[in-house]
Amino acid sequence: MIEIERKFLIESEAFKKEAFKKYIIIQGFLNSNKERTVRVRLKDDKGFITVKGKSSKDGLARFEWEKEISKPEAETLLKLCEPTIINKTRYNIQVGKHVFEVDEFFGENKGLIIAEVELEHENEAVEKPNWLGSEVTGNIKYYNSQLSKQPFNTWKK
Numbered sequence: 766m767i768e769i770e771r772k773f774l775i776e777s778e779a780f781k782k783e784a785f786k787k788y789i790i791i792q793g794f795l796n797s798n799k800e801r802t803v804r805v806r807l808k809d810d811k812g813f814i815t816v817k818g819k820s821s822k823d824g825l826a827r828f829e830w831e832k833e834i835s836k837p838e839a840e841t842l843l844k845l846c847e848p849t850i851i852n853k854t855r856y857n858i859q860v861g862k863h864v865f866e867v868d869e870f871f872g873e874n875k876g877l878i879i880a881e882v883e884l885e886h887e888n889e890a891v892e893k894p895n896w897l898g899s900e901v902t903g904n905i906k907y908y909n910s911q912l913s914k915q916p917f918n919t920w921k922k
Contacts, residue, residue, distance in 0.1 A: 824903020
């Protein structure tokens, strides 16, 4: 139940042409403490509740537990979440042996696009597509829990 992932900014929207799947995500946080987060998510018509632990020092790994819940349960829990609810479209893109999940944010985070790739181990090599930009792994301002507290449109440019 340890999640290992790297995060990157996106340099172009070319990834959209390469996506084999896309879906809408609405999510909020019941708890966004840096020691642990509790997330509620609607992904199309499915609900999920997720608990994540504190990240490693390099930001690559952390505990993650997720359970599917009903759509009505997720909708009810979203009403209890801390501000801000996050809205995004997620695109899945196969690159080599990895699937990149690219999130295009809307609402108060409109303009931000982040790619994540999950790994089996921390030193695993990743083939980087040409639309991939700077790595932001470990930079907490790009964590969804932080984007709910300090949305992208509040950042000083």
